[in-house]
Amino acid sequence: MEEDSMDYTVFLEAKQLRKQAEDDAKLLSNRLALLRMEEQKALKKIEETRRKAQEIMEARIRNQELLKEKEEKERLKQEEERLKLLEIQNTKAQDRMQREQRVEGCKAKNRYEAKELKEKMQENLEIAERKKQEELEIKTNMKNQIKTQKSLAQEKRRLMNEAKKAQAREELERRIREQEQIRRNYEDSVSRMEQEELELIQRLQNTQLMQQSVYEDLEEAMRS
Numbered sequence: 001m002e003e004d005s006m007d008y009t010v011f012l013e014a015k016q017l018r019k020q021a022e023d024d025a026k027l028l029s030n031r032l033a034l035l036r037m038e039e040q041k042a043l044k045k046i047e048e049t050r051r052k053a054q055e056i057m058e059a060r061i062r063n064q065e066l067l068k069e070k071e072e073k074e075r076l077k078q079e080e081e082r083l084k085l086l087e088i089q090n091t092k093a094q095d096r097m098q099r100e101q102r103v104e105g106c107k108a109k110n111r112y113e114a115k116e117l118k119e120k121m122q123e124n125l126e127i128a129e130r131k132k133q134e135e136l137e138i139k140t141n142m143k144n145q146i147k148t149q150k151s152l153a154q155e156k157r158r159l160m161n162e163a164k165k166a167q168a169r170e171e172l173e174r175r176i177r178e179q180e181q182i183r184r185n186y187e188d189s190v191s192r193m194e195q196e197e198l199e200l201i202q203r204l205q206n207t208q209l210m211q212q213s214v215y216e217d218l219e220e221a222m223r224s
Helices: 002-223
Strands: none
Touching: none
16 A cells, blocks of 8 residues: 555656656647748748839830730731631541441440350359358357357456456556656757747858848849
8 A cells, every 4th residue: 555655756756757757748748839930921921022123024024925925816817817728628538437337336335245244144143152151151140159259258257357447556656657648748849949049049040141231132123
């Protein structure tokens, strides 16, 4: 009884240590979330500036392409008239070929359906025979299983009675190990998040430098 009380005390201590590690992890996680938010804002501003510079360049390109498009439309119109003439000639030949293919397709379909029907009938016979054998095996197995289950049920009740006391102690020890493992996991998580926090701060600084460079590119594009 005294040993069980000591084990429960160890469990409470492990649970308290786990709670402290969990609180540390939540605090650091909030700081990381703020840093990520700042990074996303800076990246969004960079993207907007780049888009403005891109729009200026695209407007210039569209003006050049409009002239090319007009010339291309005229060329396509002439090509379309030539293709229409060829299409009329090809349509007659294709109609004749399609009629011949439909006739041959009907013949092939009839042959295939007759063969498929024969194979299906043979398959049904084989399925019926297999089902008959399976039903016989199921009945035999059920009889054997009933006998085996009665014997196993008696043995199971005996083993459950013997294992009940040992299981209670093992469960308490498992809970202690579980709390200790959770605490270690939170401590590891805190360590990783501290490293990530340092990396995010460095990335945010780099992003701010990139943002300044993009603004300068936009100013240059507007002056051009």
